[in-house]
Amino acid sequence: MNEFVEQKVALTWTEPKATYDVVIVGGGGHGLATAYYLATRHGITNVAVLERKYIGSGNSGRNTTVIRANYGIPEAVRFYQRSVELYATLEQETDRWIMHKEKGLLWLAHTEAAVRAERARAEINTKFGARTEYVGRKEIAEICPQLDLDGAGVWPILGGSYHPAGATARHDRVVWALAEGAMKRGVHVHQNTAVTGLVKENGRVVGVETTQGRIGAGVVVSAVGGHVTSLGNMAGLRLPIRTHPLQAYVTNHYEMNFDAIVASTSLLFYASQTARGEMLIGAEIDPQPSYSYASGDHFLQSCSFRAMTLLPFLRNLRVLRQWTGVCDMSPDYSPIMGKTEVDGFLITTGWGTWGFKAIPAGGEQMAQLIATGETPELIAPFSLGRFAADRTLADRGSAGTH
Ligand SMILES: Cc1cc2nc3c(=O)[nH]c(=O)nc-3n(C[C@H](O)[C@H](O)[C@H](O)COP(=O)(O)OP(=O)(O)OC[C@H]3O[C@@H](n4cnc5c(N)ncnc54)[C@H](O)[C@@H]3O)c2cc1C
Structure with missing residues (x-):
């Protein structure tokens, strides 16, 4: 983030607290959208987003900005269509110009x-x-x-x-709008704060070790893009990524x-x-x-x-x-969202080459899962458990990039 951006959007930086109800690792679109929807839809604001560099420095600030829902299986069409709809009103909702444009x-x-x-x-x-x-x-x-x-x-x-409905939106403006919307409601975003380890007690994740010290957490969400296998390792999980x-x-x-x-x-x-x-x-x-x-x-x-x-x-x-x-x-070119076998550790990953379009719906659904403890029906097909259960999704053709 530079001064120009900070003047344009109201981002207020604070010192990390000792503990938060929810700690989200990764200040990309998915981490910030989860925080934004936790705050706006569920009133959960004792939340920190920890970003090792600056927000949007990962794929959320590097993509080609295509938004679409024309996927190949019903589960994916429904999920991405929800995201297309949320994107269409995000500008109005956040009162920020994200340069959303329907192009076909x-x-x-x-x-x-x-x-x-x-x-x-x-x-x-x-x-x-x-x-x-x-x-x-x-x-x-x-x-x-x-x-x-x-x-x-x-x-x-x-x-x-x-x-x-195929559209584009300016990627970094999406990130800034979500960060601002979350921070305005009390969410903390800490940049230059890398997570280096997970703190576990009796098998449950109860916090994170960071370059700024230890932070306690009710729940930890991994939203670290291509670096997810490192976070998975910290939790003792081998992820199919x-x-x-x-x-x-x-x-x-x-x-x-x-x-x-x-x-x-x-x-x-x-x-x-x-x-x-x-x-x-x-x-x-x-x-x-x-x-x-x-x-x-x-x-x-x-x-x-x-x-x-x-x-x-x-x-x-x-x-x-x-x-x-x-x-x-991911092996089936579809996302992986939800709980893991490690208590207190959730993931949103497998966003591959297609996750920008999914930012609003991914965040909305992860927020609902955290708030209610129940996996929403819209993302149930995208659970990590599908690989062990041999229920992978047949949607590779929709990525268009393999
Ligand atoms: C060239 C390119 C083109 C693409 N085009 C499209 C497209 O047109 N449409 C589309 O839908 N998708 C597209 N994508 C995919 C899309 O950009 C990603 O799927 C999406 O941005 C993923 O968001 P994210 O929040 O999961 O990850 P990211 O945006 O990568 O955010 C993860 C964040 O976690 C941080 N992090 C990592 N490790 C740690 C740690 N230990 N501690 C703290 N923070 C950490 C990183 O610094 C990063 O900021 C494209 C991707 C690329 C690279």
């Missing part, structure tokens, strides 16, 4: 199998509340005239699905008429235009698990080549910035 999301199909997949996506989305329609080449050309429908003669576009880097980049400015968000699973890239006019492009995770934040030429070359196959105008643009985040990838 076009998911392209280049093969007969992909056409069938997009038709099925449209059906299942609409049935479970997230309107999506199958579109042909003519409609695709109207939605995004910059597309080369012939795919450079290599990847012709045969059809696609169109999800009108691998951490993979994910890179993205922006180009210099293009005329402001690229309105939709465009994605192609076959070509493993997606693109949208930022409010400044840059083309913002993302792709699949790096194949090698790692905690490295390094960005590389290989990614740029390979991703740009694929993107230019469909968007030839990109040839005339230059890469302006490139960056990387580290993603908590």
